[in-house]
Amino acid sequence: MNVPTPEYIKDLRQDIGHKELLLPAVTAVVLRRDDDAGIPLPVPQVLLVKRSDDGRWGATAGILEPGEEPGAAAVREVAEETRVQARPVRVTGVSDHGQVVYPNGDICRFLDIAFELExxxxxxxxxxxxxxxxxxxxxxDLPEPFVKQHRERIRWALETGAPARFRQ
Incomplete structure (x- = not known):
């Protein structure tokens, strides 16, 4: 199964073809530090999804819709992909997620804003x-195969109170 392409991206592709497209994106690292009774877990848990396009596990992620705030996009992506409700705690980092070439030849580069959510x-x-x-x-104890960049995003989220990361 392929991840659906938003209509505004399809419209852009009519003009630019397969050329590289820079897209704003979010990675939502949802953490649970306590169980349902409020007792601290021995090891924090992270909410993960198994991607339908390539079978890799990772945090919830996606692109922003036109006019959407990044924090709202992180909450929306989590709800859409996992049916879990979460709230943003902080931005943990901003980075280039890297270039992606899709099977149809479309090229994208994602500017990723990583969030810790509770x-x-x-x-x-x-x-x-x-x-x-x-x-x-x-x-x-993360499952395999795993989205490489998301290991880093999870580490950032675990560093409670740490400032946001910006790669040089």
């Missing part, structure tokens, strides 16, 4: 066609 409610389950599975995992 769990509010809901049971993880795939909420749309972008994920085939969703669940909580101990941060020290």
């Amino acid at each position: 769990y509010v409610s809901g049971q993880p389950q795939p909420g749309d066609d972008e994920a085939t599975a969703a669940g909580w995992f101990p941060v020290d």
Whole structure:
């Protein structure tokens, strides 16, 4: 299954073809530090999704819609992909997620704003066609295969109170 392309991207592609397109994106690292009774977990858990396009596990991520605030996009992506409600805590980093070349030849580069979010409610389950599975995992025992860049985003989120990272 392929991740659906938003209509405004399809419109842009009519003008620029397959050329590289810079897109604003968010990575939403949702953490649970306490269980449902409020007791601290021995190891924090992170909410992960298994991508339908390549089978890799990672944090919830996606591109912003025109006019959308980044924090709202992070919350929306989590709800759409996992049916979990979460709230933003802080921006943990801003970085180039790297160039992606899609099977149809489209080239994108994602400017990623990484967020730490805290769990509010809901049971993880795939909420749309972008994920085939969703669940909580101990941060020290992540499933494979895994999205390489998301390991770094999870480390950033675990550093409570640390300033946002900006790559040089």
